[in-house]
Amino acid sequence: MSPTASTASPSRITYGAVLGSPYVARLLGGTLTGRLPNGMAPVAIVLWTLAAGRGIALGGLLSALYGLASALSQPVKGRMMDRYGQSAVHLPAAVLNSSLLIALPLAAPHGGPALATTIVVAAAGLTAPPLEAGLRALWPSVLPDLRLRHAALALDTGTQGLLYIVGPLLVAALSSTYSPATALTITAALGLAGTLVVATAPPSRRWRPAPTTNDTGTARQLASPQLTSLFAALAGVGCAIGALNVLAVTMSDAPGRQTLSGLLPAAFSAGSFLGALVYGSRNWPGSTTRQLIFSSTAFLVGWLPLLAxxxxxxxxxAVALPGAFLTVVVACAYVTTDALTPTGRTSEAYAWLICSIGVGQAAGTALAGRLADHALALAALPAAGATFALTVLLLTRPDQGTVRRNRHRCGHA
Structure with a gap:
C-alpha cells in the first residue's frame, strides 16, 4: 500500500476487520493460549512447592527462576528463528517446555532434592517457546495494511496482560479442585496446544526473515546505542510492573483483605487492555518518538498517586491509568525497535525487547521484596522505575526520521 493510500484510510477502524483478516484470530488466539504458561507456571510452581512441604521461600525462588530463565533465553531463540524459521524453533521448544513442566511433579512427587528441582524449573523456563516475538514478526506479512497492522499490534500488546489475570485464577481453581500437580499438567497442555496452533499456521510455516544486510551504519546495528538505550528504558518499565505485585501483597496484608492482592495487578492489566482498544482504534498525531515520550511521561505520572x-x-x-499507557509505550517501542534493526534480525531484536522488560520485572520484584517493610519507599518504586525509563528516553531519543520512514510505524500512518 502506498503512503498516500495509507494516509487516506479512515481515522477509525473496527477490530472486527482486524480479527476477520486471514489468520489473525488464529495467530492471536494461539499465541495467547501458548503463552498462558507465562501466567500459570510461576503460580503453579509456588503452589506445588508448598504442597510438597518445601516452604514459600523455595517456591518464590523457583517461580522467579522460571520467569528469569524464560526472559534471558529470548534473544537466543529469537536469533534461531531468524536463521531457521519459526516452526523449527516453536515446536521443539514447546515439546521440551511441556515435558519438563509435567516431569516436575512426576520426577519429584514430594519436592525432591532442591538442586534437581531447580534444574528442571530452570530448563523449563529456558525452553519456553518465543511466541510473542514470533507473532510480532508475522504481522507485516499477515497485515500489509498499515492501519490494520497498527490496530493488531495494539490489541496484541494489550491482551498480553490478560494472561496474568486468567492464568493465576485458572491455576488457583485447578489446584483447589484437584491438585497443584494437575495445574502444572494443564499448564503444559495449554502451552503445547497454543504453540501447535501457531506453528502449524501457514504464515508461521512460510515465514522467513529477509536476507541480512551488510549495512554497517551505527543506526542499523542491533547493538547500536539507540537500541541499547531503548532496551535499558524498557527495563525501567519492567521494574515498575514487577514492583506492583509485591506492593499489592503488602497493601492487602490485613485480615479480610487477602483477596485484594490480586486486584491491583488485575486492574493494571485491565487498564492496559482498555488502553489498547482505544489506542489501536484510530490514528494519533506525532511521530513514534513523540508518542513514546508522551506515553512514558503519562506512565510515570500515573504511578505518583500511589505515594499518597x-x-x-x-x-x-489508580493503577489503571499507568496500565492504560503501558500499551502505548510497548507498542511504540516495538515500532522503534523495528526501525532501528538490521534486516534479517527482527525476531532477535524483538526478543531482546521482551528480555529487557522481563529482567526489569525480576529486578523490580526483588527490590520491592527488600523494601516491603518500608511503605513509602515501596510505593515509590514503580514511579522510580518509570522515571528511569523516561530519563533514558529523553537523553537518547531515537532518530525520528528513521522511525517515521519505517513501514511498521506506530499510530501515525
Missing part, C-alpha cells in the same frame, strides 16, 4: 494512597481500594483504581 494508603487504601488498597483507591490504589486499585
Amino acid at each position: 494512597i494508603r487504601s488498597p481500594y483507591a490504589a486499585t483504581a
Whole structure:
C-alpha cells in the first residue's frame, strides 16, 4: 500500500476487520493460549512447592527462576528463528517446555532434592517457546495494511496482560479442585496446544526473515546505542510492573483483605487492555518518538498517586491509568525497535525487547521484596522505575526520521 493510500484510510477502524483478516484470530488466539504458561507456571510452581512441604521461600525462588530463565533465553531463540524459521524453533521448544513442566511433579512427587528441582524449573523456563516475538514478526506479512497492522499490534500488546489475570485464577481453581500437580499438567497442555496452533499456521510455516544486510551504519546495528538505550528504558518499565505485585501483597496484608492482592495487578492489566482498544482504534498525531515520550511521561505520572494512597481500594483504581499507557509505550517501542534493526534480525531484536522488560520485572520484584517493610519507599518504586525509563528516553531519543520512514510505524500512518 502506498503512503498516500495509507494516509487516506479512515481515522477509525473496527477490530472486527482486524480479527476477520486471514489468520489473525488464529495467530492471536494461539499465541495467547501458548503463552498462558507465562501466567500459570510461576503460580503453579509456588503452589506445588508448598504442597510438597518445601516452604514459600523455595517456591518464590523457583517461580522467579522460571520467569528469569524464560526472559534471558529470548534473544537466543529469537536469533534461531531468524536463521531457521519459526516452526523449527516453536515446536521443539514447546515439546521440551511441556515435558519438563509435567516431569516436575512426576520426577519429584514430594519436592525432591532442591538442586534437581531447580534444574528442571530452570530448563523449563529456558525452553519456553518465543511466541510473542514470533507473532510480532508475522504481522507485516499477515497485515500489509498499515492501519490494520497498527490496530493488531495494539490489541496484541494489550491482551498480553490478560494472561496474568486468567492464568493465576485458572491455576488457583485447578489446584483447589484437584491438585497443584494437575495445574502444572494443564499448564503444559495449554502451552503445547497454543504453540501447535501457531506453528502449524501457514504464515508461521512460510515465514522467513529477509536476507541480512551488510549495512554497517551505527543506526542499523542491533547493538547500536539507540537500541541499547531503548532496551535499558524498557527495563525501567519492567521494574515498575514487577514492583506492583509485591506492593499489592503488602497493601492487602490485613485480615479480610487477602483477596485484594490480586486486584491491583488485575486492574493494571485491565487498564492496559482498555488502553489498547482505544489506542489501536484510530490514528494519533506525532511521530513514534513523540508518542513514546508522551506515553512514558503519562506512565510515570500515573504511578505518583500511589505515594499518597494508603487504601488498597483507591490504589486499585489508580493503577489503571499507568496500565492504560503501558500499551502505548510497548507498542511504540516495538515500532522503534523495528526501525532501528538490521534486516534479517527482527525476531532477535524483538526478543531482546521482551528480555529487557522481563529482567526489569525480576529486578523490580526483588527490590520491592527488600523494601516491603518500608511503605513509602515501596510505593515509590514503580514511579522510580518509570522515571528511569523516561530519563533514558529523553537523553537518547531515537532518530525520528528513521522511525517515521519505517513501514511498521506506530499510530501515525
